[in-house]
Amino acid sequence: MTRPRVLVIGCGFGGIEAVRALSKAEVEITLVDRTNHHLFQPLLYQVATAGLSAPAVSAPIRHVLRPQMKRGNLTILKAEVRAIDVAGRLATLDGGEQVAWDHLIVAAGATHSYFGHDEWARHAPGLKTLADAFDIRARVIGAFEHAERAQATATRDAWMTFVVIGAGPTGVEMAGTMSEIAQHTLSNEFRRIDSTRTRVILLEGSDRVLGAFVPALSEKAREQLVRLGVEVRTGSKVTGIDAEGVTYETGSGAAATAQRLGCRTVI
Numbered sequence: 001m002t003r004p005r006v007l008v009i010g011c012g013f014g015g016i017e018a019v020r021a022l023s024k025a026e027v028e029i030t031l032v033d034r035t036n037h038h039l040f041q042p043l044l045y046q047v048a049t050a051g052l053s054a055p056a057v058s059a060p061i062r063h064v065l066r067p068q069m070k071r072g073n074l075t076i077l078k079a080e081v082r083a084i085d086v087a088g089r090l091a092t093l094d095g096g097e098q099v100a101w102d103h104l105i106v107a108a109g110a111t112h113s114y115f116g117h118d119e120w121a122r123h124a125p126g127l128k129t130l131a132d133a134f135d136i137r138a139r140v141i142g143a144f145e146h147a148e149r150a151q152a153t154a155t156r157d158a159w160m161t162f163v164v165i166g167a168g169p170t171g172v173e174m175a176g177t178m179s180e181i182a183q184h185t186l187s188n189e190f191r192r193i194d195s196t197r198t199r200v201i202l203l204e205g206s207d208r209v210l211g212a213f214v215p216a217l218s219e220k221a222r223e224q225l226v227r228l229g230v231e232v233r234t235g236s237k238v239t240g241i242d243a244e245g246v247t248y249e250t251g252s253g254a255a256a257t258a259q260r261l262g263c264r265t266v267i
């Protein structure tokens, strides 16, 4: 008798748990991921802000699942799944190869959303992959280098203004860490600019940070951010992002007022 074939898509927390749980069962497992590493996303913001290096938050998937590989019923493929034929029980990979399955586990994760404004992606990258973290790190460190070179005050100020949009856990972590970098890590690194004068502005559409938490914790988080030097602006809905800055709205209805922040780095 042939063993049932299980196809697992994704080697994040979900996919790894599925493989571990099934590896002792009488099944043939194929794990497919477009990368060959497991990524610990909760600490990705540290890579984006140069606090940690990539190997600290990622590990080769063949290494992570070595015990399961030894059992002889796991195959790992680095490939992107392009299509799933549910009726035919086939997945098509980026090279056109097909993987047949009896049971399918889709653990492909989530992606960020620009809420209908995909054109903002160019100016304000999301943070889900190592590539995203490297991109943000280059922008953040690069902004200080540009500021040091800038000759006009307005240009220097724009490079030293960082806007983080969204005060969920990731936005709060990013804003706090960026302020710490500016206030402490880089404080003696430059000559023309004073990095402690950097502005980190956290914009949030709702009336408090960390909206999924109880109000008392939101307030504690806001206080800590302010102590770290972050300007927290709640009730601020972003309406535009371009290469020169961010436009947002405060108030609502007839009382709505458009605001503009000149900045070169938006997260």
Ligand SMILES: Cc1cc2nc3c(=O)[nH]c(=O)nc-3n(C[C@H](O)[C@H](O)[C@H](O)COP(=O)(O)OP(=O)(O)OC[C@H]3O[C@@H](n4cnc5c(N)ncnc54)[C@H](O)[C@@H]3O)c2cc1C
Binding pocket: 009, 010, 011, 012, 013, 014, 015, 032, 033, 034, 035, 037, 039, 040, 041, 042, 043, 044, 045, 079, 080, 081, 082, 107, 108, 109, 110, 127, 128, 169, 170
């Ligand atoms: C910056 C950040 C901070 C976070 N902080 C926390 C925290 O503090 N606490 C907490 O509990 N959670 C946190 N989270 C959320 C948590 O990390 C995620 O919920 C979790 O990683 C999701 O796991 P997953 O297995 O569902 O997906 P993922 O870890 O996203 O894995 C999905 C995998 O699928 C692969 N994949 C996707 N599509 C395809 C395809 N078509 N073909 C092949 N492979 C594909 C991807 O390459 C990826 O490896 C954070 C997330 C982020 C981004």
